Amino acid sequence: MATGREDRARATMESIAFVRPEITPRKQVPLRSLTAIYDRDRYLCRYCGRATVCLPVLRMMSGLFPQQFPFHPNWKADSCHPAYSEISTSNDHVVPVSRGGDSLDETNIVTSCAGCNYRKSDLLLEHLGMTLQPIEHNSAWRGLADMYRPLWEAAGQPTLSTNDKTWMRLTDALYRET
């Protein structure tokens, strides 16, 4: 297991090496926790309420339609469809880790659209006049995560990264009959 110090060092290196100013560095929350949190929140941004679309599905769509729906691995603004920086599903620590928030406590982690994630940055909600939206338990929205495997099959079952294979296994367990 990486120590917190290693995580911070990695985050710092990533912010120097890869992350452009409009991108919030990824937190190292396990995928199993993330899929559970996103499912809990119905893939709705807990800050602005809008429906997000999960990243593996967006990337699958970019693989199918690279011209119409471009993707850049570093989310370069001029080479990446704005859906990535605005409505892709991300997670945010309500109390930022830099302000003492627990990095792995699922009650401190919420679904956030990428746009709100960037705007909130490492501030507290009260700094921004933002409030946490309640979970909409009755919403049927699942960020298209429930469509991941059908989309992958429609795309001709392209080779998936290890992370994406894990994502598919976890979302299969949540959304598909076995």
Ligand SMILES: [Zn+2]
């Ligand atoms: Zn939002």
